Amino acid sequence: MKVKSALLLLVLTIATVLTGCEPLMVLDPKGPQAERQAHDILLSIGIMSFIVIVVFAILIYVLIKYRASKASPDYEPPHIEGNKWVELICVGIPVIIVTYFSIVSVQSNNIVEAKPIKYQDKDPLVIYASSSDWKWHFSYPEQNIETVNYLYIPTDRPIEFKLYSYGPITSFWIPQLGGQKYAMSDMVTTLHLAADEPGEMMGRNANFSGKGTAENTFNVTAMSEKDFDKWVKDVKKTAKPLSEKKFDELLKPGHLGQMTFTGTHLKFSPAPEHDHSPSAKPEEGQTDHSKMEMDMDMSDHQNHE
């Protein structure tokens, strides 16, 4: 039984660490979406641990009670076909648990896939986050500025990230604000996040995209709306404009530090047009680069659902 007790000990250790002194990133949410996800995670860990313990208990009991070394040598185990009621319970309890989880899951899906409820009455800040090997470009069309590898966001305001990629599929992830979503080259995906309190956070590409994936990270700073506006003003005063030539240079594979520009690349290199929301109909293949440039003037309205 060594392993069984070792296992129990391990589960307990995990539980202690999970609730322990230094919280794990995902379980230390700084925004409403991550909070919901952390809630789901802890809830499921709780219920699942209960089931695990029940199975462990039955197993240990059976193994101790019915081991051959204890039974008399002429004991013949009976032939038992199965019992309707016992099996009904074995189906029923999992069904109840799965139903409960399904309800939670559907609710959570609708919550994380929409503007955070807490900030329902506020206009979202739209940020285009695009990845290239192995950098992140953040365009703020509203403010008309662009940053590379760092992200400033205001607190207490919903943020709508529009994600796409200049290369392999990447996944935009800020664990403390909420779970990830893919950025792909032929469509725009939308991720709704928000920050409740000021602070610095880690953000990264979580999807394997080649040699430089490990370093494909960015810093996220949440600050009050006032500080954010001040930062925007500063940028406009100090940063250089982003030219198409400069942007093409930025796209080359490699790693860059943090950079700041005025203007965004959306003007000369707009986001792809397939909007992968369930309502959007497939448009006729317009991902071709030359076509994309011709349709440039469309880029203003096409990404709003």
Add this chain to the structure above:
Amino acid sequence: MEFFERFAIPNPSLAIYASMVAIGLTVVAIIAGLTYFKKWGYLWREWLTTVDHKRIGIMYLLSALIMLFRGGVDAIMLRAQLAVPDNKLLDPQHYNEVFSTHGVIMVMFMAMPFIFAFMNYVVPLQIGARDVAFPRLNALSFWLFFFGAMLFNISFVIGGSPDAGWTSYFPLAGNDFSQHVGTNYYMIAIQISGIGSLMTGINMITTIMKMRAPGMTLMKMPMFTWSVLVTNLIIVTVFPVITVALAMGTMDRLFGTHFFATTNGGMDMLWANLFWVWGHPEVYILILPAFGIYSEIISTFAGRNLYGYKSMVASMVIISALSCMVWAHHFFTMGQGAVANSFFSITTMMIAVPTGVKIFNWLFTLWKGKIRFTVPMLYSLGFIPLFVIGGMTGVMLAMSAADYQYHNTMFLVAHFHNTIIPGVVFAMLAGLTYYWPKMFGFMLNERIGKWSFWTLTIGFCLAFFPMYITGLDGQARRMYTYSEATGYGPLNMVSFVGAGVMAISFALIVYNVYYSVRYSPRNIGADPWDARSLEWATHTPVPEYNFAVEPQVASSEGFWDAKKKGHALFPGKVEKIHMPNNSGVPFIMGAIFFVLGFSLVFSLWIPAILSLIGILACMALRSFEQDHGRYISVKEIEETETKLRGAK
């Protein structure tokens, strides 16, 4: 010179050169050994040309063990690289190649042949048949798998290994982002062995549906045979999907089409969808036979019939149906929206119900039993709690909103290793120990076996449980390194230690084989475990015709009935037996497929076309050939029977 440059390794390192030398030396040693001991003829007559399901099963088994070693070395390298922060052991390119090959080898070239080994060896015996329905096709299946695996493995020393992950998502796997031929190897090697798997699927379904012993109705089949039937139905359903996907991927890479490219209308998500339409059922292809093996072992060593036979069958059928409806849970984060995610979230969680039924049925099989803690039983008992943990984290991952946080993290890595290792690997090792005496005529040492079980279990817990924690702490998967500031260091070190302990366990298994070959007693009889189903009713070693007289059964435990209830298992008398002839064609065809694959990898069109013609010629040869097999005479059978009976 230019012609040969393509075969060079794009990112050479000392380790690769060392393995080139090692591979070269091994090949020379094997050739020299075979020549010195004059074993070429024996090898060709008895093994390379064999169509006997038992020998083919053993060849699958050996290949799987070799691949387990290769994949295991990959795993150790990965854990070593991550053991400390900012480690420089592997550079990113090598790390990427190693985790890509680790995944492909473990799934396609280790787990698959391992289950095929048991399917081949056990199923015909368990249903009382003389062989599978199409013995020669069976040999071809094996050789396609084998040469596919070899093709994949030489990528390491010729041209470069695949580096886009075992999932090879486009556009990363396309020519733009993965220029060297590695991904070509991936596409073509999996294609070749996949065709072999599909043929096995057809073969096994026909065998089980048409060749069962008299009295064995579908609901009287042993549980392992049921699991194999369901598994092969899944194989026939989903392998064509990966065939098409791989063909499209190959065309993107070799002919410049735009199926999955980023330009000209290509759609990278199509690959992800097709891959997982196959990929998810694929994990059930691996786990269902494992469930079958556990069912056999638990019932044998509990000394009881399997509890809830009907619900066991029903749950497998339901699992197989559901498995084809859950593929999108591998990319909840692709932005399908709340409705699609909710659908796939619910179907995924529903799988927990039939799986739960199976777990409870195993527990109830132990109930009122007389439990013997042999090595196969230990693996089966270790499987239950560990797999329950893996299953529970599976339900957690199925909650799509929360999955946004687990996706692409070590939490996910921990989850699927937690299901595959206790689920599949434990089952394979349990099956290996359980069927070893039937295959080779002696038992593996129990004491060493127990040591390897405990080290494997402890090593597994150490290696993978910490990943749940680092995953929740934001450690993404497939990252070749991390900084010290992240604080992932200590837990990754624990994982590395765990991987080391697991390595010790596998070394113990190898030692056990060596030890048992030398010291195990050979007079073990036909039924060393006091088992219940037909495969134990024939002699050890099993004669080539399996059963001298066709067995007749009245329940799923024909042999047990014969032992305890006086059921007449072999009522008929000996008649001459028809057996298929050996053939070299499957081996030669497999070898030509290897040449074809290699030529395609490097776009060498002339040899590719020539080998294609060669393959067609082999098929034509088979069509025109008149081979009606041969008969074993009654006299010969009786002589063999007397000899085997005497050997008891």
Add this chain to the structure above:
Amino acid sequence: MKVDHSLPLEYGTKQNGLNIFGFWVFLAAEIMLFATLFTSYFTLEHRTGSGPSGTEIFEIAPVIIETLLLLTSSFTIGLGVHAMRLGRKKAMMTFFVITLLLGLGFLGFEIDEFITYIHDGATLQTSAFTAMLMTTLGTHGLHVTFGLFWGTAILLQVKKRGLTPETANKSFIFSLYWHFLDVVWIFIFSFIYLKGMM
């Protein structure tokens, strides 16, 4: 080999029964293969990039001829199997030869169709749509090509060895294969050509 004379010749031996059953399972796998191709086709149908769309390149006349050829060949092979069951070797061979000739005609038109596409600037490399179209049609076309060789091989065997349980079994399985290709073509005709031209 034990031959059970109460059954049709192609089912006569145990191995014959296994072969036919196994081939049905194989056809199930083939259905999945083509289903995957069709699904991918529907997904990529409108992703034409800078290349032409289906409406622009499809022509009804050759497609109708191809359809007629293949449908007729399915009928003639049916007659062939019927003749085989009656034990009329010569009639059976004649119908098989007609079937193969019709198949050859189909293939000729299909190759011509491909040449036209390439001439119209719709090559394998043009767009996801053209690649998918050519792969789906090509997979069917390759099946027909393989069938031509296979059918010829069987004809030669029937000619040499007569109608034995073995050759009858092969001929019957080949007819299953040929009917299957016909069914696939009906799907191609309806869901690729007709749908594409509308």
